[in-house]
Amino acid sequence: MLELVSKVHDETRQGEAFAPFTVDPNPYKRHFYIESYGCQMNFSDSEIVASILNEEGFGATRNFEEADLIFLNTCSIREKAEQTVRKRLTEFRKLKQARPGLLVGVLGCMAERLKSKFLEEEKLVDIVVGPDAYRTLPNLITEADGGQKAINVLLSREETYADISPVRLNSNGITAFVSIMRGCNNMCSFCVVPFTRGRERSRDAQSILNECQDLFDRGYKEVTLLGQNVDSYYYIAEGATQPVTFANLLERVALISPELRVRFSTSHPKDITDDVLATMAKYENICRYIHLPLQSGSTRVLQLMNRSYSREWYKAKVDRIREYMPDCGISSDIIAGFCTETEADHQDTLDVMRYARYDMSYMFFYSERPGTLAQRRYEDDIPEDVKKRRLQEIVEMQNKLSAESNRQDLGKIFKVLIEGNSKRSELDWMGRNSQNKVIVFAKEQYDLKPGDYVQVTVHDCTQATLLGKITS
Structure with missing residues (x-):
């Protein structure tokens, strides 16, 4: 079964996440790979893009070296984010030289502002698509296949993608x-x-x-x-x-x-x-x-x-x-x-x-x-x-x-939603309380799974994490 990873370089939310999602097991002739940079809205948009491409018969891969289409969903909120994207595009240009037919595209917030630079001056990309134009991606891919530089950065006063069911990238299922x-x-x-x-x-x-x-x-x-x-x-x-x-x-x-x-x-x-x-x-x-x-x-x-x-x-x-x-x-x-x-x-x-x-x-x-x-x-x-x-x-x-x-949370009991294993040990669960604080606690003998709610007493903490014990 094919999988796609969305690599989130979170400049405004300081995080990086990797997780597969499953797609239709039917064989695809072409595959795409997406990296997302920036805020949670960009990550959400990548899920919309994946859904649109799936509907058009494009499969997904978690390995960009196997992809026929590589997309970077970009962020302009900080200069560092743009520098990171430019460096990544330069790396992909080398891959394009070795693999004729590979298409590289820029999606999202950098698309409108840097479209000419990416397309003409530096020749880094084949496709440039703004955040309101994702529905046109299949047609733009066809144009790029024909050797044309494909671009649509028009903004809309109506587009909300309300009818599109996103493909859940980086999903823990919870x-x-x-x-x-x-x-x-x-x-x-x-x-x-x-x-x-x-x-x-x-x-x-x-x-x-x-x-x-x-x-x-x-x-x-x-x-x-x-x-x-x-x-x-x-x-x-x-x-x-x-x-x-x-x-x-x-x-x-x-x-x-x-x-x-x-x-x-x-x-x-x-x-x-x-x-x-x-x-x-x-x-x-x-x-x-x-x-x-x-x-x-x-x-x-x-x-x-x-x-x-x-x-x-x-x-x-x-x-x-x-x-x-x-x-x-x-x-x-x-x-x-x-x-x-x-x-x-x-x-x-x-x-x-x-x-x-x-x-x-x-x-x-x-x-x-x-x-x-x-x-x-x-x-x-x-x-x-x-x-x-x-x-x-x-x-x-x-x-x-x-x-x-x-x-101040030491000794308190919180209702925690279990999201998965702790990053440091499979013997511990990780979840968050209502206040969005991460709590790590031992699995012990309890028959629990991700998605379950559990009462946890906090007994210790670090600067970033609460440490607790299941309260029976």
Whole structure:
């Protein structure tokens, strides 16, 4: 049976994952291989691409040396991600020279901005496809087979791929991503997403519910609802008089079954409403975890970033979350060294981190992205050594906060969803609690399997992981 691996180089979510998925065992004449770089949305898009290609009779392989088609699903959020992709494409160019007929394509966020460079100047790729044009892939492959450079980077105001059932890449059979919307309207000055993924549009609510129900029927126990800004989800069905808000959608997914855990990402602080918080607090199977990007703790810098809130407003939102759910886990995104950032601004960021007591954060120093509002309006004037020093202080602060958060869990009992074996030992299970913390615990004599829920008492911890014992 053929298998495909999606290699996730997660620049915005700092992780790397490898896992096979099975496909139709019927023999295919041509095979494809996908590597995904960047955020969870890119990973979800790769599942859509795999489904489209499967429907057209293309098989999958986990070995790029056996592939007739190689696709890189790209990320533009940071310069490092683009450098990684360019290096990988250079490696594949050598493979193309040895294997005439091999096609290499770039998908996703880098497609529009670097299409000419990839196609003409450097001749690194044969196919360039933007995130709203994946349905045209079969035709583009045909064009490339004929020797033409194939490209479609048009953005859409309607495309949500609502009717496509994704092929689950990197699947453990327990957890899955479900895309609920695409694009972004926020226009944060540092961010390229509105230009690479287009305007915000929400997917048909019933198609989301159908996908989540299907996943649960197939044995999945957790879904993560994905969007650039999930809290602004807003859908009105044809003929309906009332919209479906994110709070409504969250409740409907939770009602599929109390055995189905529900997570979501990412939230914009300005859009997460009391209705969402009340819905989370109402249903035990909606996880007590919110990813609430801060970016900067300085009101002045937040204004330059066009984040639409102040430091005081953000701290009040943290307070509101904990009023509804005192046990809610909160994580963040933080950028060090944005344009004109002073030492006082940097200290403001450290101050908000202490106030919010983040369980974890994704932390970076500012990387100017071509085409963004910041690139057009501001000078990237903070020296790199200063950026790196400030980032290190942010990392050290987060390490301290993470360790404190984990120590506070010692002696507590958590309901854990078993996801699989621990990475370090097959004698231990690994799972997460509602707050999204990883817990490792011995299997002992219990007859358990991935997908089971179990009560675990935490008896020890590292900076990143809780260690526990099954509570009988």
